[in-house]
Amino acid sequence: MRVVIIGAGEVGTSIAANLAGDHDVVVVETDAARAERLKFDLDVLSIHGDGTSLEIQEEAEVDTADMFIASTDNDRTNLVACGTAKTLGDPFTIARTKSVEYLRTWERKHGAFGADHIICSDLLTAENMVRVIGLPSALDLDPFAGGLVHMAEFEINEGSPVAGQKVVEADRFDSLTFAGLFRGEQLLIPDGSTVIEANDRAVVIGRPESVQSFATDIAPGHTLDDATDIVITGGSQIGYHTARLLEERGLKPRLIEANQERARELAEDLPNTVVMQHDATDTDFLEREHVDEADILVAAMNSDERNLLIAVLAKRIGVDRVVAVVDNTEYVTLFEEIGIDVAINPRNVTAEEITRFSYENIAENLTVLENDQAEVFELELDADSSMVGKTLEELDSELEGQFVFGAITRNSSFITPRGDTRLKAGDHIVVFVETSFADGFMSSV
């Protein structure tokens, strides 16, 4: 497949890196030095120029491309680039935008702006945020098969009732599969007798209710209900959408924003959120407003440094769970090492989402876990796939790599994978695969 990517920022580069292995990737970048450097860093063709110009797009041979990804930091550039691409040929175009406005316009009529798909990074990040805080103690949570299946990664704390149990004891749920355990740097594919230890990270795949119940099992008393006190600091777009999505779930979050005009604007748009206008790093204020008693704090300010400060502060005054937005990809690990429960990077989220779309057409959905140690795929089986007609047991002994069938959906209903489950054409399978075996697994489909 030929893929043209406009913009070699963090998002574009990350997508290019993901795709370069299997596809012909052309990257267009306005910054000459960066374009030059990319040639050496990745196995891609890089062109220096304006991605919205017809001439440059012709040079990139957009007319023969299968996929066109506009991933610059500028919304309008991305939309114009997609529009231009559609005049040259008919690649599948994906535009990245920050503003939800353009997404809403596009939702009215798919194909508007010449974009076949729009990925809104702020909204995506907020959705991610809400999923993570919706399932306390989840490090990661992604929906598959249109929401029929959830994949979640949990950290098992010292005091968790699950710590020290065997997998067979912990997994009381029919429709839940223990796909993997990360212990330190190591990936374990568990069987029933594997003992779960404290500080393990467990990956489970199953029905959303089962995942939710499992979350309650490992950390009792921590599920989200309308009494959950959530404080969002920073009225950035991400902060705003997080509050809005929480409101949609019937919660009444509190939002702290220092800028008066912005605070007023937010208060007008968020009828069920208590908006406060103050500096969120003022400890006196936080104590007066009992922020220390909050269940969850979301740091969503526009600066990583301030997010770090408020997150550390919140942890110190005793907030149970702190989730932060981290703009700089390199800080993600740092944040989590300091003790912030989850750090979400908008660029990672966006790149991941775009990569999902651009993966070979059989791969519909993808989540990368633990610094790319493992991946979770969603695949639809064609009639001519070699897996069709086989039971999972047969496949298990046939294939050499580390993988687990997490869930199967057939005609939009959930099937718990068992050894004797026979795969049929049209089934969607959600598979947990060790990254080194991902390509091997794909080729056997």
Added chain:
Amino acid sequence: MFTAPQIRVDWRASFDLTGQILFYLSVPLAFPLVLAVYYGEPLLPFLGAIAVTLGLGWGLDFVGDPEANLGPREAFLAVAVIWFLVAAVGAIPFVLAGTGTTASPVNAMFEAMSGLTTTGGTVFREFSVYSNSLLMWRQLIQWLGGLGILILVTAVFSSVGVGGAQLMETETQTQDVSKLTPKISETARLIWGLYVAITGLAVAVYYALGLSGLAPNMDLYNAIAHAFTSVATAGFSPEPQSAAAFAPIAQWALIPFMLVGSTNFILLYLFIQGEPMRLLQNEEFHFYLGTVGFFGTIVTAILVINPDIAFSSEATIRHALFNVTSIVTTTGYASTDYTLWSAAGQHMIFVCMFFGGMVGSTTCSIKSLRWLVAFKSLRRSLYTSIHPEAIRPVRISGNSVDEQTIRDIYGYLLLSIILVFMLTIFVVVDAARFQSLQVSEFDAMGAAASTFLNIGPAFGAAGPFGTYDIFPTSTKVVMIVLMWIGRIEIIPVLVLFTKSFWTS
């Protein structure tokens, strides 16, 4: 033409518009003229008024400049002048007829201003001396004033298109004249069409009651007369006993039309155009109906425990609901003489005077929206005193109200209450000059609120079946001015008395 460079108001634009309106005022004057011919009554009052209004209109048109630009200041000036002059022309037939108390110019002006501003307080003592045509003129002025003259003007003259929104906003002091259509004159036409249609329906309902024998004295004349003043929430009646002259069923029939007249006409229009939820989910609508329901219940209870009142149970509910509706909607009819009620009942009626219906309707007084915003903003103050950093917009029907509007509303409430208070004192002090005149403070308060808030009947001698003629001329003059100020919501008149309006 003289030029006065220091004057920054293009008054010629205002005068031009005023002239045109006075010119066209001869059209409604033709209606009582036709009636006078039909009943064989004197024609002079109306012919004289028509001559004066044509002459005055022509004169103002002459000094006015049709090319001049009608901006916000010119709109203020035009609104104030138009309401005053239309009332003045409305007074002419009373003076020319020369019958009863209104033969005196001040009384005639009081009656006309009370009519045009839809107040409905009368200086008549004896109704029988008036001709049918003159009594109908009194009803017609109220109907014209009900929805607002300038909305009518905007509907009729497409030429005021640009300034029209300005005029309507000035007249009603509402921040947003919601346009139903891109052209303001088209919107005004739709609203007036709706007003005419509701009035027509009221005529049909009342007359049907008369024809069926359920309310025998509700003939076509009375049906039209009461349709005019119920939908306009105005309150004049050709009957000295007001609504009490009619059968209970007719009184019940008046209630819904008073209520509809006090409902926002834009929302009413949307209601019949298939967007009923816009009205039904409107918080101001809930507040307004809640006010009527709340006071209706309380007054019913007061009447039940009042030993001097011996109504049947139907009559108790009817009188409580009718009079509360009449006062809250600022109509001013009475189904019974509430001045005979206990002090508790009368005080409840007094409180009702300060509410009013919805903005964008024919109602007067302070209006539900202002109270609703004020109450919500006060409740917010309680919250922010505990959480000083919280930003809480005041929301009405889900839309937030901007802070400037809230301040304006507080200002308006304060100004209204101060003016009522000042007028009260004035009425008492002015009356003290006369040995024979006994005006209690409560009666004075009632008369002050009732005229300034454009309701109509007050208490004591100026009660629903009484007359304002008891007050000295000086009091009546002040009341004329306050009815005028109150109807166009204070600001357009008061700004005319500021230096900066004219010069800066």
